[in-house]
Amino acid sequence: MNHLVGKEERMWAMIVHLSALLGLLIPFGNVLGPLLLWLFKQDEGVFFQEHGKEALNFGISVTIYAVISSVLVLVLIGVILWVALFLFWIVFVVIAAVRANEGKTYRYPLTFRFVK
Template sequence: MARRYRGLADGPTVTGMTEPPRPPGDSTGGAPPPDPTTPQPPPSGGYAPPPPPPPGGYAPPPPSGAYPPGPGFAPPGYASSDDKTWALIAHFGGALGMFISGGVLGFVAPLIAYLVKGQQSPTARSHPVAALNFQLTWSIISVVGYVLGACGSLVIVGAVFFLVPLAATVLGVVFGIIAGVKANDGQPYRYPMSINMIK
């Protein structure tokens, strides 16, 4: 029994082992493996291998145009997000002005948007101009209705002319909101019943 164990221990050790024989036709011999960062010729199939990763281990950035839109990108229909903001101020601000002032000051917000952004881009000009023409038209009609209602000698005439500012207020609010929703989607809106005083 002791002989059997001694025979196993007397066999070849790890230090005595040699490299396994190479297959025939292998000419690399003891040369080191190729460097992965150096370009390799394409294989016989004609396809080049993918480029190796950069030394830091980070993947290269995607090509331009592959980034998803973010807060710094222009929304659809506008040259910049600033243009969209001022378009919404013109439309929704006009509706709010008509509601608060009883149909008189609906033109204030579109006028401010026109003065601030109207000279910078065609899109930033078109929305405030459309809102300004509509709200200014109905603000003038509302003021005329108030004046004629206050000056009317007959009760019936006065009541009729006080209904004109109410109708102007409703129209200014409703169409201002519709235009604001369209502008939020990047679409221009053509106001009905509007006089083009500003072009």
């Protein structure tokens, strides 16, 4: 679904997705980045709200998958899952950011929707 949204709202929607990349620098940054932006910029608009919730839900889901992968390291498959999860995470964060910048909604695959 395309929205008629302004350039600034599209920019903030893109940034909320890209803020998940804080996970590369700080523990749980993939959740904290979208959460803090979403909370501080709540009044940005409906389009931003949709992307903020989606980015937050994806960050939470990826964290859950990472914990499961960590447990599975004990049976050696976890290392492969970590690599696959990392690539999955990076690729889909970039895709979501591009879609947001285009003014389109985006739903991450394999995402639990905790925040509605």
